Amino acid sequence: MDQTRHVLTMLVDNQPGVLARVVGLFGARGYNIESLCVAETIDSQVSRITIVTRATEAGMEQIVKQLRKLINVIKLRDLTGSKAVQREMALICVRAKPEYRAEVLRIVDIFRCKVVDVGLEHYIVEVTGDAAKLSALIKLLMPMGIKKIARTGTIALFREPK
Amino acid sequence: MERSGAQILMQILKDEGVDTIFGYPGGAVIDIYDALAKTDIRHILVRHEQGAVHAADGYARASQKVGVCLVTSGPGATNTVTGIASAYMDSIPLVVFTGQVPRPLIGNDAFQEVDIVGITRPCTKHNYLVGNIEDLPRIIKEAFHIARSGRPGPVLVDIPKDVGNNYMDFKRAPKKIHLRSYNPTYKPNIKQLKKVKDLIKKAQRPVILAGGGVILSNGSKELTAFARRTKIPVTSTLMGLGAFPGSDPLWLGMIGMHGTYRANMSTGGCDLLIAIGVRFDDRVTGKTDAFAAQADIVHIDIDPTSIRKNIQVAVPVVGDCRVALENLNSLLDKDDLPDLEDNRKEWLNLIAKWKSTNPLAYEQKDSIKPQYVIDKLFEITKGQAIITTEVGQNQMWAAQYYHFDHPNHFITSGGLGCMGFGLPAAIGAQIACPDKLVVDVAGDGSLQMNIQEMATAVQYGLPVKVVLLNNCYLGMVRQWQELFYDKRYSATHMEHAPDFVKLADAFGALGLRASKPEEVETVLSEGLSSPQTAIMEFLVEQTECVYPMVPAGSPITEMLLV
Ligand SMILES: Cc1cc2nc3c(=O)[nH]c(=O)nc-3n(C[C@H](O)[C@H](O)[C@H](O)COP(=O)(O)OP(=O)(O)OC[C@H]3O[C@@H](n4cnc5c(N)ncnc54)[C@H](O)[C@@H]3O)c2cc1C
Ligand SMILES: Cc1ncc(C[n+]2csc(CCOP(=O)(O)OP(=O)(O)O)c2C)c(N)n1
Numbered sequence: 001m002d003q004t005r006h007v008l009t010m011l012v013d014n015q016p017g018v019l020a021r022v023v024g025l026f027g028a029r030g031y032n033i034e035s036l037c038v039a040e041t042i043d044s045q046v047s048r049i050t051i052v053t054r055a056t057e058a059g060m061e062q063i064v065k066q067l068r069k070l071i072n073v074i075k076l077r078d079l080t081g082s083k084a085v086q087r088e089m090a091l092i093c094v095r096a097k098p099e100y101r102a103e104v105l106r107i108v109d110i111f112r113c114k115v116v117d118v119g120l121e122h123y124i125v126e127v128t129g130d131a132a133k134l135s136a137l138i139k140l141l142m143p144m145g146i147k148k149i150a151r152t153g154t155i156a157l158f159r160e161p162k
Numbered sequence: 163m164e165r166s167g168a169q170i171l172m173q174i175l176k177d178e179g180v181d182t183i184f185g186y187p188g189g190a191v192i193d194i195y196d197a198l199a200k201t202d203i204r205h206i207l208v209r210h211e212q213g214a215v216h217a218a219d220g221y222a223r224a225s226q227k228v229g230v231c232l233v234t235s236g237p238g239a240t241n242t243v244t245g246i247a248s249a250y251m252d253s254i255p256l257v258v259f260t261g262q263v264p265r266p267l268i269g270n271d272a273f274q275e276v277d278i279v280g281i282t283r284p285c286t287k288h289n290y291l292v293g294n295i296e297d298l299p300r301i302i303k304e305a306f307h308i309a310r311s312g313r314p315g316p317v318l319v320d321i322p323k324d325v326g327n328n329y330m331d332f333k334r335a336p337k338k339i340h341l342r343s344y345n346p347t348y349k350p351n352i353k354q355l356k357k358v359k360d361l362i363k364k365a366q367r368p369v370i371l372a373g374g375g376v377i378l379s380n381g382s383k384e385l386t387a388f389a390r391r392t393k394i395p396v397t398s399t400l401m402g403l404g405a406f407p408g409s410d411p412l413w414l415g416m417i418g419m420h421g422t423y424r425a426n427m428s429t430g431g432c433d434l435l436i437a438i439g440v441r442f443d444d445r446v447t448g449k450t451d452a453f454a455a456q457a458d459i460v461h462i463d464i465d466p467t468s469i470r471k472n473i474q475v476a477v478p479v480v481g482d483c484r485v486a487l488e489n490l491n492s493l494l495d496k497d498d499l500p501d502l503e504d505n506r507k508e509w510l511n512l513i514a515k516w517k518s519t520n521p522l523a524y525e526q527k528d529s530i531k532p533q534y535v536i537d538k539l540f541e542i543t544k545g546q547a548i549i550t551t552e553v554g555q556n557q558m559w560a561a562q563y564y565h566f567d568h569p570n571h572f573i574t575s576g577g578l579g580c581m582g583f584g585l586p587a588a589i590g591a592q593i594a595c596p597d598k599l600v601v602d603v604a605g606d607g608s609l610q611m612n613i614q615e616m617a618t619a620v621q622y623g624l625p626v627k628v629v630l631l632n633n634c635y636l637g638m639v640r641q642w643q644e645l646f647y648d649k650r651y652s653a654t655h656m657e658h659a660p661d662f663v664k665l666a667d668a669f670g671a672l673g674l675r676a677s678k679p680e681e682v683e684t685v686l687s688e689g690l691s692s693p694q695t696a697i698m699e700f701l702v703e704q705t706e707c708v709y710p711m712v713p714a715g716s717p718i719t720e721m722l723l724v
Contacts, residue, residue, distance in 0.1 A: 013343075016291075017291070024283055024284060025284075028284050062468060065466045067466070069466075069467055074342055075343070119469050
């Protein structure tokens with residue numbers, strides 16, 4: 001059966017143990033987590049969790065129902081295929097020997113990202129975009145040598161009607 | 163008024179109508195026990211915390227109230243886990259209070275500290291660590307509300323010692339519970355029910371499959387009216403036994419791995435399956451692709467996760483079984499049903515033919531047949547006893563040969579299949595129903611798992627009866643080894659067992675033994691009529707198997723018969 005990528009976003013009670021409940025459910029029921037992002041919302045009592053997962057249609061139906069069943073999950077939405085803004089941020093530490101520096105900067109320019117730290121032999125590049133943009137950038141920087149990378153995982157919001 | 167956490171707990175328990183607690187004390191709950199001593203709440207001191215939870219489970223099922231446990235931190239808490247998991251699988255409403263080390267020590271590997279909230283997260287409906295005494299009243303109220311509403315289940319509340327013995331100004335608990343994300347659907351969508359009604363009118367070979375949800379929703383009366391009026395034959399899961407009268411001509415017997423021939427064949431051949439409060443366990447469906455393959459399936463359940471989890475359905479109905487059946491009955495009242503007498507004739511005749519194959523037959527010869535013991539138990543008790551069971555063959559024979567006319571009379575660990583359940587559950591049921599005869603149908607392996615609770619039964623003068631089918635084997639596992647593992651009886655022979663008659667005596671109970679068929683009735687009559695707690699041991703045919711049996715993963719219409 002075909003698995004597809006789903007972006008789930010949920011509002012949860014901002015309490016200790018709530019993340020463990022959500023993540024534990026994925027673990028216990030054999031669902032996978034591709035990325036996970038958690039932070040407080042405007043209301044300090046409430047956090048937003050965004051999870052990217054892969055599942056079959058039937059599998060997804062169960063995941064959504066099981067998550068909704070958790071007492072601390074206030075609201076949940078599957079943003080897949082709907083009008084949602086999806087973004088991810090990455091910090092990429094790329095080797096920047098003198099002979100590559102110009103090339104790195106050119107790529108950074110093309111992708112409209114930023115250099116946020118400079119050393120003798122490295123740059124740290126900050127990039128924001130959708131998953132496709134990030135992969136494209138990583139592919140181009142790879143030949144220079146990526147020392148370290150930190151990605152936030154996808155966050156998403158439903159687009160309000162215009 | 164200034165009240166301690168422990169006093170607040172007691173007051174709210176009283177408000178919730180709690181009159182009995184099953185528990186075991188220790189350092190972390192000593193303040194709570196001190197407060198308990200000043201109330202009129204009855205405390206049942208078990209001999210092992212697992213026993214406390216199973217007893218609360220039996221109590222909850224027999225009384226339809228929430229079962230309550232109180233245990234200490236660390237080992238007291240971990241000992242409850244099996245009981246909690248069993249209640250979780252069977253959707254039984256419990257609130258389990260565990261003591262915790264004082265808050266400043268949490269996380270320090272303090273004496274008798276375990277993260278019981280972490281441990282029980284996947285096997286509770288919800289759980290709490292009480293962080294502040296101010297949260298205590300709200301949390302206790304929520305715990306009871308969550309445990310008993312919607313799809314019921316166990317809720318654990320972990321109370322640090324310094325929450326129990328701290329003080330706050332307290333008058334009464336909040337009346338209103340505000341859980342913005344928890345709102346079970348009781349009232350089903352009428353549009354969906356109309357579809358069900360139309361399917362009923364069309365169906366030629368309908369079957370009802372009733373489950374534990376019917377019993378949990380208190381919907382047996384509505385189910386019985388519904389089935390009789392639509393003339394639809396009824397099967398049930400193990401958990402649904404008693405939801406429909408076992409003496410009714412429309413009764414098909416239990417479905418599934420050890421279901422009756424006619425129940426499984428009817429499900430295989432039906433064109434409409436109305437599943438009510440079931441979760442399509444693999445013991446019920448066998449091979450899922452082949453399950454009720456010719457039928458439109460209607461599934462009524464309060465928990466959306468039960469629907470389409472294992473089986474695709476034509477008409478899902480989210481709601482309470484009792485409310486849904488009530489609504490269906492009144493929809494049918496307003497409608498012209500076709501001539502059902504005529505309509506069902508062929509189908510019911512076919513079922514009668516399946517019934518006459520009589521696969522539950524056995525021959526009582528030289529050694530005692532376990533089936534015979536249950537038959538006689540049924541006869542002597544006129545089917546009116548509350549039966550709890552251990553797990554294994556004993557459980558299946560109880561399910562097959564004791565016929566239940568009423569709900570809440572068959573109390574078994576179905577989902578977890580937890581050996582050692584029956585005796586403590588019987589204790590709980592006996593406390594809930596002091597005037598009823600309560601019998602634990604047991605195997606020798608299972609009984610030894612919580613045999614210490616005999617002392618509890620005797621201490622409280624509970625005339626619980628154990629009908630022990632002693633086959634000197636872990637019989638159900640032995641059966642699988644006989645049938646599917648070339649008779650390699652690896653670790654299933656219990657070569658040594660205590661003398662159960664002397665053991666009963668040592669506990670201060672009555673011990674009786676039958677080793678020949680002609681002794682069965684006398685032993686049963688004597689044991690059942692005694693005012694004492696009793697173990698009646700029956701030395702049964704050691705290698706008897708439970709039939710019919712559907713090999714795991716086969717379609718349920720492919721049964722091994724005797
Ligand atoms: C050795 C052994 C052998 C077994 N063999 C068999 C067998 O042959 N046949 C068999 O049937 N079982 C058998 N079982 C039991 C089996 O494992 C399951 O426990 C059982 O089938 C589950 O029953 P159920 O579907 O009625 O669900 P339950 O576990 O009783 O669940 C109840 C369902 O009803 C829903 N519900 C709860 N409250 C409500 C409400 N108010 N309104 C609406 N819905 C509600 C719940 O959401 C859930 O879906 C066996 C167990 C053991 C240990
Ligand atoms: C706690 C626990 N451990 C192991 C099992 C696996 N198991 C299922 S049935 C069974 C045999 C039970 O033997 P007994 O209680 O003697 O009953 P019988 O089947 O002989 O009637 C076992 C070991 C279980 N269900 N529960």
